[in-house]
Amino acid sequence: MIGKFKSLAILASVALLSTFVNAQQCGSQNPNGECSNSCCSQYGYCGTTSDYCGTGCQSSYGQCDSPSGGGSSLPVSSNGQCGSAQGTQCPSGQCCSQYNYCGTTSDYCGTGCQSGFGTCTSGGNIPGNPGNPVTATVYNKCTASNSFSLTFDDGPVSITNDLLDTLANKNQKATFFVNGNSNGCIYDHADVIQRIVNEGHQLAHHTWSHPSLPELSDDVIISQITLLETALRKIVGRVPKYFRPPYGAYDDRVLGILGNLGYQYIITWDIDSGDTGGLSADQSEQVYRDAIANSPSPNPHTALNHDTKPDTVYTVAPFAIDYVTQSGYSLQTVGECLGNGNDWYKETVSPSARDSTWTCT
Structure with a gap:
């Protein structure tokens, strides 16, 4: 009897697989495929049953059931993740990406x-690439003559x-x-x-x-980006278009993912204060003196510092501000010194009120 049930299960699986194989392909996996009067499933096939029109249905490539077919009874996501694997839906007004x-x-x-x-952009044109790549x-x-940018990494912390x-x-x-969530949870320092x-x-x-991004899978890199985007959207309603890879580490794959997510400006540095490398405050100050002596104004610079380090906050930063300006430089933000004024964000929305989702766990 057990063998009979196994045989029936195998036949059912084969039949379902055959249904998908024979269906028209569509969706983000097949950018030229759009379903006509049917739904595009999460697996990239056209059809009209709940296998196609329910969970994971790609609304940009065909019809889909209303959100109630997939998730209105599901709990609302508290960590920015959504979909069938997470068992959660997005907060009101937000979309659940592929x-x-x-x-x-x-x-x-x-x-x-x-x-x-979640909600989705209704109908309309299908972009040739995911999102709005740059x-x-x-x-x-x-790049601007006589400009100098002081940058601070790894916060926020209380001494910021x-x-x-x-x-x-x-x-x-x-x-x-x-x-x-590196030196404490961002929501605790909103x-x-x-x-x-x-x-x-x-x-x-x-x-x-x-993390070091080149060592991660595509999905984990995307998670590293979107989790912080969600937090910044909640706290200040801003999603930056400027990005610095941890440790300055990147490769062509990482740059491709960042571009697809709308990050146009990837910022490293030409002056490293050495505050995370064991240098004392006096030694970090000498780094600034040497850098400007070797490449004085009007040659532009971008300096790396960390607002997690007390020596940097209380000694090196005040020194650097005075020394750089006394050396004839104009201190500017990265956006300004690259000639982009205050065009710093790819998204500006209303921040949200603090609630139970403001957590890093």
């Missing part, structure tokens, strides 16, 4: 959007507030490449992120937890 992350831009609401787990270009220093006080007292602006934006500094992306 990669199972919540968002509101065309990267999430266009190609491959899963209508069963060319990710690497800049290791400012003291650095912001120093910048305010000296009437200067900086660029902050922030993490989501006030710091809000200060950065409200006081006119540039907020930029430095991944969720500071």
Whole structure:
């Protein structure tokens, strides 16, 4: 009897597989394939049953059931992830992308959007590539003559507030490449992120937890990006278009993914203060002196610092601000010193009120 049930199960599986194999192909897996009067399944085939029109249905390539067919009874995502694998739907007004992350831009609401787990862009044109890809270009220093950019990585932490006080007292602006959950949870320092934006500094992306991106799979890289995007969207309603890879590590694959996600400006540095490499405050100050002596104004520079280091916050940063300006430089944000003014963000929305989803766990 057991053998008979196994045989029936195998026959049923073969029949279902045959249905998919014989169906028209479609979707993000087959960009030229759009279903006519039918649904495009999460696996890239056209059909009209719940296998095609329900969970994971790609609304950009055909019809789909209403969101109630996939997820309105599901719990709302608290970590920016969604879809059948997570068993969650996106918060109201957000889309569940083909990669199972919540968002509101065309990267999430266009190609491959899963209508069963959030809203989706209705009908209209199908983009030739996922989302709104750009060319990710690497800049290791400012380009504007006589410009100098002070950048600070790996925050926010509590002492970032003291650095912001120093910048305010000296009437200067900086660029902050922030993490989501590397030196503490970003939601626990939401006030710091809000200060950065409200006081006119540039907020930029430095991944969720500071991994070396070339060592990760595509899906994990995308997760590192979208988790921080979700947090910044909640806290300040800003999603940056400037990105710094942890450790300055990237390859062509990483750049391709970043470009597809809308990150046009990949920022490294030409001056490293050495504050995470064991240099003392005096030694870091000498790094600035030597760099400017070897390449003085009007040659532009971008300097790497970390607002997680007390020596940097209380000693090196105040010194650098004074020394750089006394050497004839104009201190600017990265966006300004690359000639882009304050065009720093690929998305600007209303921030959300703090709720139970403001957590890194």
